[in-house]
Amino acid sequence: MPEPVYEHGYSPDPMTSREVLAWFEAGRISSEGALKHLQKLDSRTGDSRTTVRVPSQESRRRRVEVVLRELDDLVGLHDVKKMVHEIRAYVEVQQRRVEVGLASEPQALHMVFSGAPGTGKTTVARILGRLFQALEVLSKGHMLEVERADLVGEYIGHTAQKTRDVVKRALGGVLFVDEAYSLARGGEKDFGKEAIDTLVKAMEDHRGEFVLILAGYSEEMAWFLSMNPGLLSRFPLHLHFPDYGPIELVAIARLMLSARQYQLTPEADRQLAEYLLQTQGRWHKNAGNARLVRNLMEGAIRRQAVRLMRRLDMASREDLMTLTWADIEGGL
Amino acid sequence: MDALVIGKPNVGKSLFVLNFASYLGLREIRLDVMSSDDRVSVRRVSLEDAKRKLVSHTAHKTLLPRRVDLVLPNGKNPKHLSIIDTVGISEGIHHVADVRQAMASTLARISSADMVLHLVDVSRLGHKSIEAPGPVDEEIARYAKLLGPYAILANKVDKPGAADGVSQLREQFRGIPVIPISALTRRGFREVKALIFRYMG
Numbered sequence: 190m191p192e193p194v195y196e197h198g199y200s201p202d203p204m205t206s207r208e209v210l211a212w213f214e215a216g217r218i219s220s221e222g223a224l225k226h227l228q229k230l231d232s233r234t235g236d237s238r239t240t241v242r243v244p245s246q247e248s249r250r251r252r253v254e255v256v257l258r259e260l261d262d263l264v265g266l267h268d269v270k271k272m273v274h275e276i277r278a279y280v281e282v283q284q285r286r287v288e289v290g291l292a293s294e295p296q297a298l299h300m301v302f303s304g305a306p307g308t309g310k311t312t313v314a315r316i317l318g319r320l321f322q323a324l325e326v327l328s329k330g331h332m333l334e335v336e337r338a339d340l341v342g343e344y345i346g347h348t349a350q351k352t353r354d355v356v357k358r359a360l361g362g363v364l365f366v367d368e369a370y371s372l373a374r375g376g377e378k379d380f381g382k383e384a385i386d387t388l389v390k391a392m393e394d395h396r397g398e399f400v401l402i403l404a405g406y407s408e409e410m411a412w413f414l415s416m417n418p419g420l421l422s423r424f425p426l427h428l429h430f431p432d433y434g435p436i437e438l439v440a441i442a443r444l445m446l447s448a449r450q451y452q453l454t455p456e457a458d459r460q461l462a463e464y465l466l467q468t469q470g471r472w473h474k475n476a477g478n479a480r481l482v483r484n485l486m487e488g489a490i491r492r493q494a495v496r497l498m499r500r501l502d503m504a505s506r507e508d509l510m511t512l513t514w515a516d517i518e519g520g521l
Numbered sequence: 522m523d524a525l526v527i528g529k530p531n532v533g534k535s536l537f538v539l540n541f542a543s544y545l546g547l548r549e550i551r552l553d554v555m556s557s558d559d560r561v562s563v564r565r566v567s568l569e570d571a572k573r574k575l576v577s578h579t580a581h582k583t584l585l586p587r588r589v590d591l592v593l594p595n596g597k598n599p600k601h602l603s604i605i606d607t608v609g610i611s612e613g614i615h616h617v618a619d620v621r622q623a624m625a626s627t628l629a630r631i632s633s634a635d636m637v638l639h640l641v642d643v644s645r646l647g648h649k650s651i652e653a654p655g656p657v658d659e660e661i662a663r664y665a666k667l668l669g670p671y672a673i674l675a676n677k678v679d680k681p682g683a684a685d686g687v688s689q690l691r692e693q694f695r696g697i698p699v700i701p702i703s704a705l706t707r708r709g710f711r712e713v714k715a716l717i718f719r720y721m722g
Contacts, residue, residue: 224660
């Protein structure tokens with residue numbers, strides 16, 4: 190019985206009519222699919238191909254650019270952005286090489302993300318999924334975020350099944366394993382080991398059908414990879430997400446607020462930057478970053494509401510939008 | 522000229538080919554059986570024998586494309602027509618590798634055919650059975666109409682309820698000639714012959 194997942198999972202389109210027939214014989218594509226591909230590839234229908242292809246190339250470029258713009262709009266993350274642009278260029282060049290018949294390296298796009306919580310790992314993973322979909326590397330481009338509890342089972346054999354199910358749901362998209370190092374924490378006898386082995390096997394079995402991202406704190410991820418030397422070679426791409434600096438955090442605060450139709454008074458803006466600058470280095474490791482600012486701003490929004498309640502009838506549109514330094518300071 | 526007879530399993534391709542050959546005046550046919558490595562074995566049989574051997578009610582009776590050569594009288598220049606009977610193309614991914622291979626040999630022939638005659642079981646329109654018109658028929662139509670002469674033969678019009686089917690089919694495949702036929706009773710064969718002759722020039 191042919192594996193039905195091929196129908197929906199990622200596979201690059203066949204390049205020749207002969208390839209279409211081979212895939213069809215192997216049970217990889219349906220009759221309808223084979224006819225569709227033949228229609229595209231047949232030389233006698235070539236005219237229709239060129240007219241169809243050009244706009245689709247156009248729209249592909251546009252979709253890629255929309256995704257990249259979203260990435261570039263993120264605050265900070267200079268190195269991460271650079272890396273993503275590199276990956277994009279690499280993928281497109283490899284695809285072009287295939288088109289002109291040159292040897293192309295098999296694309297291993299599995300990655301390790303290291304960085305503290307709230308430094309944008311999940312956001313970037315989600316964007317990468319959509320980027321790979323636009324580049325036709327992944328068929329769906331969705332992101333499935335899981336952690337140890339989603340992969341590890343309770344009895345022998347349970348883990349492999351659980352992990353395989355997760356992989357199945359991630360096919361065509363990105364599988365994001367948060368705090369991946371926790372899979373190795375229990376030692377040799379722990380089921381986490383089984384989850385790792387199953388993931389590695391799935392990377393082989395579903396080559397090119399999904400992108401696996403292992404994420405976690407920098408030090409723990411380094412330890413995790415050193416414990417599993419086999420893993421390191423399977424993840425060619427390492428992206429480090431540095432903690433945000435005070436200036437970036439203020440920019441994040443502004444973005445966050447403007448998305449909710451709030452704004453800071455110039456005074457509040459300046460004071461916030463100063464506060465963050467002064468307290469830098471004293472933040473708790475887990476409290477840091479974008480999440481810290483978000484909590485601060487959410488608190489400020491509540492205090493502003495309390496402040497306005499006293500004279501709500503007189504509050505102007507401007508008043509309703511503006512957060513003062515006092516609103517923020519109340520939560521420090 | 523090669524006319525490829527194509528369609529889903531059990532729509533009556535083999536019966537059509539044999540009865541149509543008989544209609545065109547043949548009593549005995551040379552059966553060329555093409556195997557997948559393009560080797561051809563030849564047998565001479567009467568049409569009656571051929572029908573008994575080759576036609577059945579079960580799907581995928583025909584597992585190799587089969588060619589029937591006809592010489593049509595045309596004054597001093599007799600015309601040569603080969604009708605190629607093919608393996609039925611079923612929906613989705615067939616679970617038997619041999620059948621997939623056989624269907625692939627059919628798909629491979631579409632682009633080199635001079636003409637494509639696409640048989641549809643018009644009495645089964647809207648049904649769920651294997652021979653009922655479905656997505657595969659739409660894809661065949663989309664592909665074949667780009668290649669050259671192409672017509673849909675709405676087969677089994679002798680069955681009850683088929684009349685409505687023909688008009689529905691014409692609606693669905695606008696711009697493509699749809700000829701109602703019955704491979705069994707030979708209805709519509711005159712129109713098919715006229716169409717083929719027109720394309721043979």
